[in-house]
Amino acid sequence: MGNPHIVNPELADRLAHLTSWHSDWSGLRVAVYGAGVTGFAVADTLVELGADVFVIASQVSDEHRQLLDIIGARLLEPGQISMVPEELERFDPELAIVSPGFRPDHPLVLWTERSGTAIWGDIELAWRLRDKVGRPAEWICITGTNGKTTTTQLTASMILGSGLRVAPAGNIGVPVLDAVRDPQGWDVLVIELSSFQLHWINRNPGGMLYPHSSVCLNIADDHYDWHGSASAYRAAKAKVYENTRVACVYNKADPVTRGMVENADVVDGARAIGFDLGAPGPSDFGIVDGILCDRAFLEDRQHSALELTTLAELQTVGLGAPHSVANVLAAAALARSIGVEPAVIHEALRSFRIDQHRTEHVATIAEVLFVNDSKATNPHAANASLTSFDSVVWIVGGLLKGVDVDDLVARHAPRLSAAVIIGVDRDALRSAFERHAPTLPLFEVDEADTSQVMPAAVRLAAGVARPGDVVLLAPAGAAMDQFINYADRGRRFADAVRELSEGGDDEHPTSPPLPPQP
Known part of the structure; x- marks a missing residue:
């Protein structure tokens, strides 16, 4: 290679x-x-x-x-x-x-x-240099179209509770090279890997990665502008499993990830560990009567299971949405693969708090909940976010990266009260709404001054929202067309909502919705 x-x-x-x-x-x-x-x-x-x-x-x-x-x-x-x-x-x-x-x-x-x-x-480069400080840390590698950052943080928090020195690194924001150069050293690095980073691994003699455990959480359309095709994107993601030594964790509800594990060249003895929201089979993680269970890392896998937490408890810490529960199961599988006890996982989940910009509840104004999911940078992530709510005023748009949004709009049109389109790639969204929700109140923000994009979008959404609605920023696109990154986009949304809650602008929309299409 x-x-x-x-x-x-x-x-x-x-x-x-x-x-x-x-x-x-x-x-x-x-x-x-x-x-x-x-x-x-x-x-x-x-x-x-x-x-x-x-x-x-x-x-x-x-x-x-x-x-x-x-x-x-x-x-x-x-x-x-x-x-x-x-x-x-x-x-x-x-x-x-x-x-x-x-x-x-x-x-x-x-x-x-x-x-x-x-x-x-x-x-x-980081893999080659991982021995700077004594014994090299074990690497746990995490990828997927969505949920990478939350799963990385969840896994690290579970491992930390066991007393091991652990650091989340990689695409999460801390370069792996900075982690391997830490003078105190680490026992475990939990590494979030993008498809861009995976594209370049395992190409050269001496630089082959051998992770302890690995997961591809899910696969959906994304980054085709970078990779050139769906097959190239999936091939890059599949590289996360190469040379895995202990556990290849995969999503039973996503047959693509199962195929990745089946075709991966792994170290002899590495196990395939499945997870989904159904009842777990032997060697799986899943749910039985509202209880998250491990049937993989115990002696009697055929007849018993280990309890990790409950859906009710996850709901209290903001992890109750289906996609969040799936992330918890994946993280638990990775943590158990390195020996973290179920009681430690349970306690870590009790104190875990989800990051900003990931289904973050910003404020409730006049019985309307404003939710920031700026991290939903592709249709797959936006789909998970929209599924969490029943009646939505949707703020959507950005750089679509060559990905089709038609199915996303069609699937969620029934739950939408209105939509506000932002970003530069508005044509595809407008056309999708025309086809699948022709009578939906539809607004566009066409601000030359990018600092005014989010205040305008929030004003429009607030003006049309009804008590019980959720104003949801789930853009389904990248942010770099009008913002620095997804975090900047989310901060501007939250700032605009807070300004609205403080009475900074009580206007109703000054721009009428786009007319229904014939």
């Missing part, structure tokens, strides 16, 4: 043997593509190891620009990168580390492959 583009056998041999923090990295010419959180962590790590580091990025924050200068990494900011800079060609890198934002068809990536330079991602 090595990189077929490496043409220098001597260099290939050196790279294959760079499998430890204590290997000789000195003088290695490394190009780092991207200078965001991940790119900076890569550059900082490699400089510490003695490599010659050249960072290329179209955009760099002032903070990272200053820090790269301080640590001694070279930086090139060519703006929009449409061709290979001469400076990079002169640098002649021996290795390139690609940040997750760089697509496989990016000009720099294509040039790197043609030139015979090895390409790694930050996850492979």
